[in-house]
Amino acid sequence: METTTNSMLKGLLLTFLVIAGLYLAKNFLMPIAIGGIIAMLFLPFCKLLEKRKLPRLVAIFICFFTIVLAIAFLLSIFGWKLSPLINDFEKIKEKIIVNGDLLQQYVFNNLGIAIEEQTRILKTEKPSYTNMIQIIFESMKYIIANTILVFMYFFLFLYYRTHINNFILRITPKSKIVEMEQVIYASTHVTQQYLFGLAKIIVCLWIMYSIGFGIIGVNNFIVFAIICGLLEIIPYIGNLTGTILTVAVSAMEGASLPVLGAIILTYGIIQFIQGWVLEPLILGRQVKINPLFTILALVFGEIIWGIPGVILAIPITAMLKIVCDHVDALKPYGFLIGEIKK
Numbered sequence: 001m002e003t004t005t006n007s008m009l010k011g012l013l014l015t016f017l018v019i020a021g022l023y024l025a026k027n028f029l030m031p032i033a034i035g036g037i038i039a040m041l042f043l044p045f046c047k048l049l050e051k052r053k054l055p056r057l058v059a060i061f062i063c064f065f066t067i068v069l070a071i072a073f074l075l076s077i078f079g080w081k082l083s084p085l086i087n088d089f090e091k092i093k094e095k096i097i098v099n100g101d102l103l104q105q106y107v108f109n110n111l112g113i114a115i116e117e118q119t120r121i122l123k124t125e126k127p128s129y130t131n132m133i134q135i136i137f138e139s140m141k142y143i144i145a146n147t148i149l150v151f152m153y154f155f156l157f158l159y160y161r162t163h164i165n166n167f168i169l170r171i172t173p174k175s176k177i178v179e180m181e182q183v184i185y186a187s188t189h190v191t192q193q194y195l196f197g198l199a200k201i202i203v204c205l206w207i208m209y210s211i212g213f214g215i216i217g218v219n220n221f222i223v224f225a226i227i228c229g230l231l232e233i234i235p236y237i238g239n240l241t242g243t244i245l246t247v248a249v250s251a252m253e254g255a256s257l258p259v260l261g262a263i264i265l266t267y268g269i270i271q272f273i274q275g276w277v278l279e280p281l282i283l284g285r286q287v288k289i290n291p292l293f294t295i296l297a298l299v300f301g302e303i304i305w306g307i308p309g310v311i312l313a314i315p316i317t318a319m320l321k322i323v324c325d326h327v328d329a330l331k332p333y334g335f336l337i338g339e340i341k342k
Helices: 001-025 028-050 056-087 090-109 115-125 131-157 161-170 174-216 221-233 237-252 257-286 291-305 307-326 328-337
Strands: none
Touching: 001 028, 001 291, 028 056, 028 131, 028 174, 028 291, 028 307, 056 131, 056 221, 090 328, 131 161, 161 174, 174 221, 174 257, 174 307, 221 237, 257 291, 291 307, 307 328
């Protein structure tokens, strides 16, 4: 009994130390994890190019430019719909002022707060321009630095993949080498399965947003549905950005407040379906994780690493399950995380 208790305490202490380490070292580990996941996604494409007699360096550069082109394509679509906002900024400003006046009147009528008092509160809470510029500058510096690191890790992981693979096999006992090769292959494959599952969710989002925006009567609703779906690559923030863009353009085109409210309501309903139905059933099943631990992984990832943690949560959990399935002492945990076999 005492031995079992000591083992449990050691396990809890180790878990706590791992969680603390992940949190404290997130600025160091996040770029490595993201670069590694992207490298795994592009590994089949890179191998295909190498089989075509292309040097590894050239194949990796082609993979890199493929990513850059994909990002440029998304930004061009985003900019295409954002340009009317920039061109008609004054018109949008007038609409914001009108709607702001209506909102202030609504607050006065229903909450009894005088318009003068509302104005005073807004002025008091308004942040200084210096602080805003400093926050924006720090954020941009952080994003640019981490983006450069991610691409560097992506490049180096693909280039030195054979060297890293040989190192892992060298530190593995000879009796476990075949099993370790299976773990490496399965870990790489599950990341690609995650991408396939994400593509399924994007298609489902296209259909749901098209139906929702179409019923509401949003102009160019198919274009906005495509934008919101594609931005799912960045969980939560992506869909929210697409919805804000839809609301802003619709407001500029003269949409009424009920229509704008309906757009936001549509976003909320679709987010609920996506988070509690699509992701557990599609992504979880694609990577052989049950819905309960899919949701737990997403919540835990957000708490530890924020938005990047949400992006990485499912593929990392899937790789953790593979390791558990191949280590005798951890097999019960792999069973717990995995799908229920009927």
